Amino acid sequence: MDAYFRLDGIRKAFGGHEAVKGVSIDIRRGEVFSLLGPSGCGKTTLLRIAAGLEAPDAGGVFLDGEEITGLPPERRRINTVFQSYALFPHMSVWDNVAFGPRVARRAEAALRPDVGRMLEMVGLAGRAEARPRQLSGGERQRVALARALINRPQVLLLDEPLAALDRKLRQRMLLELDRIHDEVGITFLYVTHDQEEAMSLSDRIAVMNAGRVEQIGTPAEVYERPASRFVAEFIGDTNLMEGVVLDGAAGGVRRLEIPGLGEVLAARGRDSGAGERVLVSVRPEKLHVSRGSLPPGSGRNVIRGRVEDVSYRGAETRYWVRAGALRIAVVEQNARLQHGERPPTWDESVWVGWHADDAFVIGSPAGGETG
């Protein structure tokens, strides 16, 4: 794997608090890589270390094969889109974008077409003379983007760039970012706490928690095959069932005993020996709920429960089914309903089924450690 931008064994503490506890990440040339995690997980500190705005206590930063750990920010070919955008309030949009080239002592005549092209690209050609405070949130975001990209950085860092925007605008800017990434082909390191943003934009995601990386993978990998309880719960909704492994054939289908539910099959996830206590994760949309009995095919789990709550959400309906001590969430696509079919309602007795391939064994119930 060719690592283009590499963070290697990074540690950083502030006062007594350890914000980043040994993080290593390899980012490939041209990819969009996201650091995803709740606030305080260390992702912004990591980004600031990548930018050179903080020095790591240990570990190194490598760009295209060269170590840049000690290089100050102004000498790295890395630029940042800040969370608050950090536009210079006393400069026009044009001057903000032209700041980098001017500091690099490029001739005014040479940088003019560049600035024009950048403003064109972010759709702000008509607002070159405006001051930052006259712009809307979305427009400021675009200026910040143009200002960073004009320097043709080797890596562009984006620190929660859409957090200050409302939902509609955020979705439009996501598409815009995707388009711009295709256009410039620069490596993006994207920091966010919003899983939707990370999933829709990234080639790969590092899910972070409490200063550590919990999992690195494509959006599909972290969603479908969470490596830890934290990842399973942070990304999307999930049903977590605690149980004991009855027999653990390596790589094959495992039988588990789940108190109150009985025997359950799980085909994926980490290997575990017989007698071990584990968690099984099943995404709500992988489950089905039915009033009639479900066909018990090979590798299917079927349990009986009672509908405790139903919430209709247009495209889908969400059920909460009580089965023993567990409360299981199920999401059914309404498009799958046959005409004239009556969906289960409140307090009805139902069957809930899922395939062993969709059941995922993750770490022990106590800790977040992964194998």
Add this chain to the structure above:
Amino acid sequence: MRRSRLPLLAGIGVLLFLYLPMVALVAQSFNASRFGGRWMGFSLKWYARLFENRPIWDALWNSLFVALVGTGVSVVLGTLSGWAMHRYRGGLQRVHHSLVYAPLVVPDVLMGISLLLLFVNSGVPLGLGTISLAHITFCISYVAFVVLGRLQEFDDSVLDAARDLGAGWWTTFWRVVLPMLAPGIASGAVLAFTLSIDDFVITFFVAGPGSTTLPVHVYSMIRHGTPTLINALSGLLMAVTFGLVLLGQRFIRQSR
């Protein structure tokens, strides 16, 4: 619910209280009478006398010199100080903050006598030099707090942004920090200049013979001089002040 009329009446009363003495003084300056008091007809002759009075003009030049030196030095020191208080936290800044704050609450008499003791004790001759030192001392605090106040709306991440875009410390300072601080520094400078040119008590304590500033000269005129000349001088100074205030207002509105 009917609003009480008391606040309105109090407001009008206070405005009258504040302005009537001024009006009386200006009116008096156009009075042809030599001794003030009774109205003897309109005259500009006291103003004409004022322009022939050399000591007043000498004192004015002294005042301008001190105010320019005082403003220049205190703006540099005060801006640094305000910036440090904004940028850093911790023990040193707590000490720094109280040190800068204290001169604001100490009465002028106290500051005047203490500086006089310092100068006498260390054998420094009193004159425009000691006056300038004193003015710098009390102006630093005002400049520092005006700059600090303006910094409340300063987004520190622009400093990171500037460095991120390739600017070193020096470039960041000249192209980002200084232009953003300019309005705060300017209002600090205006305040320092005003305070310096207006100060009487501290100046009086540390002024030596032959180093009379305008307020010190006005004081000796009040004590020993003819009232008519002071009336005219007051009228003139008031006209200048109101003119500057109006000009400043217009300038502020335009720069908005």
Add this chain to the structure above:
Amino acid sequence: MTRANRRRAEWLMTAPSVLWLSMFFVIPTAMVFVMAFRVPDPYGGLGKEWGLQTIEALWRGSYGPVLWRTVWMSVLATMACLAMALPVAYWIARLPKSAGRWVLAIIVVPFWTNFLIRIYAWKTVLHIEGPLKQALVTLGVVDPSTSLLFNSGAVIVVLIYNYLPFAILPLYAAAERFDFGLVEAARDLGAGRWRAMASVFLPGISQGLLTAFLVTFIPMLGSYAIPDIVGGTSAEMIGNKIAQRVFSDRNLPLASALAAVLALLMLLPAMGLLWSPRSASRRGGGRGA
């Protein structure tokens, strides 16, 4: 940026003002206390020897009445300032924002004229042949022979005049932040107009009241020019005594001892400031319970 660099940058920026103020503020202020134990030299300077001569002189000089006058005149003038500033601040705070800003500017503008001229204006007004005197004589309030000048009354009026804006500004700042819906709520709950003011508005702006008190009272204690110009010997304050020791009999140690007394006097309200938030909250809590 390393921590050591950051530390050095902090020192570089902090040191100039700290050094300057140590040299020209801290050391001189300390000298006020120290020089009181020096002996005056015959040429109006500071003697080389130490002694308690000055402290004895301070005792013998019977400065008690002057001190007492300084305090009561300052208290009276401060109270008058607050009483006048309170309704004005209330009035401005209830005006539309732009109008309020204008009124505030109009109040402040006279204070851009020279301090001495503001005092001198009152000398004109209170003058034996001045307009106020003539009006009062015509109305038969005063006798033609009484002087409105050179007494403690004149000093108090001019003190009020000079410090009124300093009382209005913090009170206005507090009143402007005050939620006047609370007054309406109090009246809705049955409080009369005055009751609502006393139990909701005044506590709401207590911080502003405290600031207004301090920024008027402390400088008043150290007044010198005002009593010097409009007060006579019967209205002298401690500031005048300090100036007389400096300019008339050139006894610097005694002047410095008097200044030390003034400094201690000033510390009293400052101590009160340190206490008050806690005692105020205790009082508030007691009422609420």
